[in-house]
Amino acid sequence: MKKILIIVGLVIVVGALVYINLTKEEEGTEVSTEKVEKGTVIKKVTGSGQVKPAVEVKVSANVSGKILKLTAKEGDIVKKGTLLVELDREQYVASLKRAESALLAAIANEKKAASELERAKKLYAQKLISDADYEATVAAYDAQKGNREQMEASRDEAADLLDKTRLYAAMDGIVTKVNKELGEIAIGATFQEDVIMIVSDLSVMESVIEVDENEVVSISYGDTADVELDAFPDTTFKGTVTEIANSAVTKGLGTQEQVTNFEVTVTIGNADTRFRPGMSTTVDIYTERADNVLKVPIQSVTVREKNRLMKKADIEDKPEDEEKPKEEEMVEVVFVVQNDEAVAKQVKLGISDDTHYAVLTGLNDDDQVVTGPFKAINKTLNTGDRIKLKEGEKNAD
Secondary structure (H helix, E strand, C coil), X not given: CHHHHHHHHHHHHHHHHHHHHHHHHHHCEEEEEXXXXXXXXXXXXXXXXXXXXXXXXEEECCCCEEEEEECCCCCCEECCCCEEEEECCHHHHHHHHHHHHHHHHHHHHHHHHHHHHHHHHHHHHCCCCCHHHHHHHXXXXXHHHHHHHHHHHHHHHHHHHHHCCEEECCCCEEEEEECCCCCCEXXXXXXXXXXXXXXXXXXXXXXXXXXXXXXXXXXXXXXXXXXXXXXXXXXXXXXXXXXXXXXXXXXXCCCCCCEEEEEEEEEECCCCCCCCCCCEEEEEEEEEEEEEEEEEEHHHEEEEEHHHCCCHHHXXXXXXXXXXXXXXXXXXXXXXXXXXEEEEEECEEEEECCCEEEEEECXXXXXXXXXXXXXXXXXXCCCCCEEEECCCCCCCC
């Protein structure tokens, strides 16, 4: 008797589960939906970087010397031609004096050689000296002339080095960086910068960002951009793409974390006077725009095997001799609601923004597309499946 009761109980439980499942299937999968409408989709590329002046001049010395004067500090406004730095000049003054003295001696020797050449010309015309003596006199004059020209070049070089002990502003701007103190040594070198200070034009600022190699190809000169600075929350500045690097910036070369980016420069049109070089920025560059197009939420788009797009009943009607593809072709689809059933429609997509795709073909105005849940759209939902709308959407138009 006890066994019979247990068996009866199990039958009742199993029957209840079957009934619940059948009822659930009949009711269908609960989904959320949204009507397809026309609108604007704007594709954008986002990157982060830093603010810097469009023009900045690094003031460095071409000659070595102790810094005797620094006439400007960080934040000072300077005009073109303003004296900024003066180095110790003593050794360069002495070098110039030596060069000038050597030049005077060379000029005197040239005059002497010129006088001897004039006498030699007269004697040679009277055939009182040999050809060899005359040619030697000419050669002696040419040598003294060359020596004088060499001493002039040495004098000019010494004067140039002396001039370089004073450094002037090359443009109007603001001193944004001072790297040296009074008494420090400026290491002068032609091919190696020893920057003493930086003068920047803060009236034109730009943001230099890094963009992934797959996205930089869609950016063009003149593209508009929105620039946000961490230091100015809830404020957006307008910008324009003015430079796109041709060489890549590669990080983690040879590792699994290798990243290849390209620098893109965006000039900020309405820069705030409070901008400072080095401030962090996030930039949205708008690369393409589509107006008056059908658009669907990004989460509504998924992929299915092409042969699963037809209704279940139609599958049985396929000719038996129809060849099955060796590899199932995957296509992009959107599920629409028709007579309380899900119907997968193959779509051709255009550009996208943060929330929507532009749909080129496959949908019509006012189609009601399934927007969730994620698992149903991406895995379980198929053409012909019963669906029901979430509460609050049943009467939505």
